[in-house]
Amino acid sequence: MGYKAEVGLSNKHLHLKSEDIEVLFGKGHTLTPTKPLKQPGQFACEEKVDIVGPKGVLKGVRVLGPARPETQVELAMTDARAIGVTAPIRESGKLDGTPGLKLVGPVGEVTLDHGAIIALRHIHLSPAQAIEAGVKDKDIVSIKFEGERGLVFDNVLVRSGEGHESEIHLDTDEGNAAGLANGVLGEIIK
Amino acid sequence: MGYKAEVGLSNKHLHLKSEDIEVLFGKGHTLTPTKPLKQPGQFACEEKVDIVGPKGVLKGVRVLGPARPETQVELAMTDARAIGVTAPIRESGKLDGTPGLKLVGPVGEVTLDHGAIIALRHIHLSPAQAIEAGVKDKDIVSIKFEGERGLVFDNVLVRSGEGHESEIHLDTDEGNAAGLANGVLGEIIK
Numbered sequence: 001m002g003y004k005a006e007v008g009l010s011n012k013h014l015h016l017k018s019e020d021i022e023v024l025f026g027k028g029h030t031l032t033p034t035k036p037l038k039q040p041g042q043f044a045c046e047e048k049v050d051i052v053g054p055k056g057v058l059k060g061v062r063v064l065g066p067a068r069p070e071t072q073v074e075l076a077m078t079d080a081r082a083i084g085v086t087a088p089i090r091e092s093g094k095l096d097g098t099p100g101l102k103l104v105g106p107v108g109e110v111t112l113d114h115g116a117i118i119a120l121r122h123i124h125l126s127p128a129q130a131i132e133a134g135v136k137d138k139d140i141v142s143i144k145f146e147g148e149r150g151l152v153f154d155n156v157l158v159r160s161g162e163g164h165e166s167e168i169h170l171d172t173d174e175g176n177a178a179g180l181a182n183g184v185l186g187e188i189i190k
Numbered sequence: 191m192g193y194k195a196e197v198g199l200s201n202k203h204l205h206l207k208s209e210d211i212e213v214l215f216g217k218g219h220t221l222t223p224t225k226p227l228k229q230p231g232q233f234a235c236e237e238k239v240d241i242v243g244p245k246g247v248l249k250g251v252r253v254l255g256p257a258r259p260e261t262q263v264e265l266a267m268t269d270a271r272a273i274g275v276t277a278p279i280r281e282s283g284k285l286d287g288t289p290g291l292k293l294v295g296p297v298g299e300v301t302l303d304h305g306a307i308i309a310l311r312h313i314h315l316s317p318a319q320a321i322e323a324g325v326k327d328k329d330i331v332s333i334k335f336e337g338e339r340g341l342v343f344d345n346v347l348v349r350s351g352e353g354h355e356s357e358i359h360l361d362t363d364e365g366n367a368a369g370l371a372n373g374v375l376g377e378i379i380k
Contacts, residue, residue: 077366078268089338089369121339148279149311152342176267177343177367179279 002188003133005123007145007168008038009175009182012061012079014049014103015068024049024105031065038167039124041066051075052102055084073101073116076171080118090117091157122157123168123188130160133188137161143168143186149179152189192378193323195313197335197358198228199365199372203252204239204263204293211257214239214295221255228357229314231256241265242292245274263291263306266361270308280307281347312347313358313378320350323378327351333358333376339369342379 021029025047032046047063051073058079072095080087085099100112123143130136139158145151153174168186170178211219215237223233237253241263248269262285270277275289290302313333320326329348335341343364358376360368 076268077369078266078362081366148345150344152344154340154342155338172268173363173366176271176363179267 002144002190003129003135004185004187005125005129005143005166005168006038006183007170007175007180007186009180010074010119010169010171012051012058012073012075012172013064014051014061014073015064015071017069017071018067020071020103020110021047021067023108023110024103026107029107031063031067033065037064038165040163040165047105050104051083052104053080053083053085056082058083070095071103071110071112071115073103073112074119074171075116076173077118078173080116085116087116087118089120091120091122092117119169119171120157121153121155121168121170121174122159123166124164125158125160125166126164127160127162129166130158135160135188141188142190144189145178145180145184145186147179147184149177151178153178153186192334192380193319193325194375194377195315195319195333195356195358196228196373197360197365197370197376199370200264200309200359200361201252202241202248202263202265202269202362203254204241205254205258205261207259207261208257210261210293210300211237213298213300214293216297219297221253221257223255227254228355230353230355237295240294241273242294243270243273243275246272248273260285261293261300261302261305263293263302264309264361265306266363267308268363270306275306277306277308279310281310281312282307309359309361310347311343311345311358311360311364312349313356314354315348315350315356316354317350317352319356320348325350325378331378332380334379335368335370335374335376337369337374339367341368343368343376 033043048060051058137160222236241248327350
């Protein structure tokens, strides 16, 4: 039997650098946490922005905190297509050559020249959990979900180290394709 | 090596009964084909309707022909959630107990008391293709796709008989989760 972890489904969201937070929400503004996320130190924020692409707008997209060194917009492929953006599948933080977007906040706007990605599916594991699972940081594994829309995701990146906690991160397209809700267990099968 | 078939990705769409065609598009109206589909006798139509759910509207959704005995709306889970509809995963034509929706055409409106589904993923095969693949109508198989978002869909229904032609039908959530474009090959692996 393989190691099992809960799935955490990521709706479209964004991470902001401090400079962009001030432009969007006002001088001196800092993010307002509303709910801790499972990954230690991460949180959902009260703040929302509209994301504008060449063909449409995604209204009221949630900001996740804390502030990051670079602004990053994470969309499902369905979302990206809806606003006319062709975003690559990328690991978080690897933003070279990614397309830009316009962000509209209550106070101001930011035009990004890069930063839109479709998140590479991944599993977070603490160092101890990685040992238990028999995997290590940067491994590529396959994860199986049972059920009416049961499937096996290949090419799942392992992200392990301090500050990680057992959780499989999929986007809404992936979650819907597998018929998942938050907290459903997936099993590392190879 | 397993049998391979091309994928056909289904965007949200609907099938209409003749009575509903007349209400939506006018007395005596018949569907106008614009493009044949791979399944023999099936075609995309010029006609589009707006689909209205409790929480939103899907504008300009394509009608597929020919007319059917019952009106059926096929949505991806992302679409269904966007308009506040909880539709079950169903085989085409199995509409008992499914939720309704409002359809708005250029001439009139239809309020359905049932008919909204999320299509059960399936593979169409002619009788000869089914023999070649070593499967039969109503079998449940697993189909593997390679690539950056490679995965294995379990619980894929085989639909075989006269009037079927080799094609794997997935919806947009499933296609996006696997990073697929129309015509990509999937392999029956069990």
